[in-house]
Amino acid sequence: MIKLVLSDMDNTLVPLGARHVPVRTLRAIHAVLDAGVRFGPATGRDYVELMRFFRMDESCFMTGIFSNGKRVRADGTYVSTTLLDHDALVRIDRALRGEKGMFLVCYPADTNLFNPAYGVGTTSDELAVFEARTSFNGAVVDEVPDIDFVAATIACPGGPERMERCRELVAEAAPEMRVASPIPDWFDIMPQGVSKAAGLDVLLDALDVSLDEVIVFGDAENDLEILRKVPHSVAVANATPEVAATARHHVGACADEGVADALMEVVRANAAGEDPAFFSAS
Missing domain, CATH: 3.40.50.1000 (HAD superfamily/HAD-like)
Incomplete structure (x- = not known):
C-alpha cells in the first residue's frame, strides 16, 4: 500500500x-x-x-x-x-562574471511572500526574463549578500554548449558544490552529497x-x-x-x-x- x-x-x-x-x-x-x-x-x-x-x-x-x-x-x-556556503557562492559568482548572460540567483533562508531572490551582477532586464519564466520575484545586487542562503540557481542562456561550459566553471570554482538542470538554460546549485x-x-x-x-x-x-x-x-x-x-x-x-x-x-x-x-x- x-x-x-x-x-x-x-x-x-x-x-x-x-x-x-x-x-x-x-x-x-x-x-x-x-x-x-x-x-x-x-x-x-x-x-x-x-x-x-x-x-x-x-x-x-x-x-x-x-x-x-x-x-x-x-x-x-x-x-x-542545510545552508549554502557563502564563500562558495562568491567564487561561483566570480567565475560567471566573464560569461555573457550567465549569472547567479541566491534565495535567502529567511524570506517572505515577496520572495526577494537576489540576481547577482546582472541587469534588471536579464533578471526579468528568468523571473517570468521560473516564477520568482528578484532584485539586482552587485555582490552576493552576506546573509544565509538556502538555495541558489544559475541563469545560463545559450543552449547545451553554454550549459556544459557552466558546469565546468562551477566544478573548477567550487568543487564542493554541484549543479543539476531542472529546465533548459537554468541550473540548481547543491552541496556535494x-x-x-x-x-x-x-x-x-x-x-x-x-x-x-x-x-x-x-x-x-x-x-x-x-x-x-x-x-x-x-x-x-x-x-x-x-x-x-x-x-x-x-x-x-x-x-x-x-x-x-x-x-x-x-x-x-x-x-x-x-x-x-x-x-x-x-
Missing part, C-alpha cells in the same frame, strides 16, 4: 511559468490526504515559493523535500536544513515509511537520483528522455494534469487494496 507520494513541481505538478497549481490538481492532493496518504513536493523550490504555488494552502506541503534536499519537512516539522534522494532517506526515517511504500513523480535532471532510488518512480509524459528511460512507471503530461489523474488512482487503489493501474500500464 502507498503511504507517501512526492512530486516535483515545475513541469511535473505545475506547468513551467504558471503561478499556481491547477485547481483540479489541488483537489486530487486533498483527496490523497483525506485518504490517509501523505503528499508533498520533492522540489528545488522552498517554503515561500510553495506557499504561492499552493495558493496559501500549507496542508499540501506539510511533508516534503524542499530546495533539492536542503530542507526536509515531516508532518510540519523541519527535520533537516545533498539531493532529493539524500533528503528522501531523512524523510523516510522520520516518517517510518519504507521505499516500496513511496511514489515519486518527476520530469528532469534534478529528479534522476531520487527516481533511481525508489521502486515506484514515475515520469510525466513531458519528461526528458533520460528521466523517461529511468522511471519505472509513466503517466500523462504536466499540461494535462497527469499527476492529478495518478493521485486519484492511488486513492482508488489503496481503498481497494490494489496497486495503482499505472503500475501495470508502464
Whole structure:
C-alpha cells in the first residue's frame, strides 16, 4: 500500500511559468490526504515559493523535500536544513562574471511572500526574463549578500554548449558544490552529497515509511537520483528522455494534469487494496 507520494513541481505538478497549481490538481492532493496518504513536493523550490504555488494552502506541503534536499519537512516539522556556503557562492559568482548572460540567483533562508531572490551582477532586464519564466520575484545586487542562503540557481542562456561550459566553471570554482538542470538554460546549485534522494532517506526515517511504500513523480535532471532510488518512480509524459528511460512507471503530461489523474488512482487503489493501474500500464 502507498503511504507517501512526492512530486516535483515545475513541469511535473505545475506547468513551467504558471503561478499556481491547477485547481483540479489541488483537489486530487486533498483527496490523497483525506485518504490517509501523505503528499508533498520533492522540489528545488522552498517554503515561500510553495506557499504561492499552493495558493496559501500549507496542508499540501506539510511533508516534503524542499530546495533539492536542503530542507526536509515531516508532518510540519523541519527535520533537516542545510545552508549554502557563502564563500562558495562568491567564487561561483566570480567565475560567471566573464560569461555573457550567465549569472547567479541566491534565495535567502529567511524570506517572505515577496520572495526577494537576489540576481547577482546582472541587469534588471536579464533578471526579468528568468523571473517570468521560473516564477520568482528578484532584485539586482552587485555582490552576493552576506546573509544565509538556502538555495541558489544559475541563469545560463545559450543552449547545451553554454550549459556544459557552466558546469565546468562551477566544478573548477567550487568543487564542493554541484549543479543539476531542472529546465533548459537554468541550473540548481547543491552541496556535494545533498539531493532529493539524500533528503528522501531523512524523510523516510522520520516518517517510518519504507521505499516500496513511496511514489515519486518527476520530469528532469534534478529528479534522476531520487527516481533511481525508489521502486515506484514515475515520469510525466513531458519528461526528458533520460528521466523517461529511468522511471519505472509513466503517466500523462504536466499540461494535462497527469499527476492529478495518478493521485486519484492511488486513492482508488489503496481503498481497494490494489496497486495503482499505472503500475501495470508502464
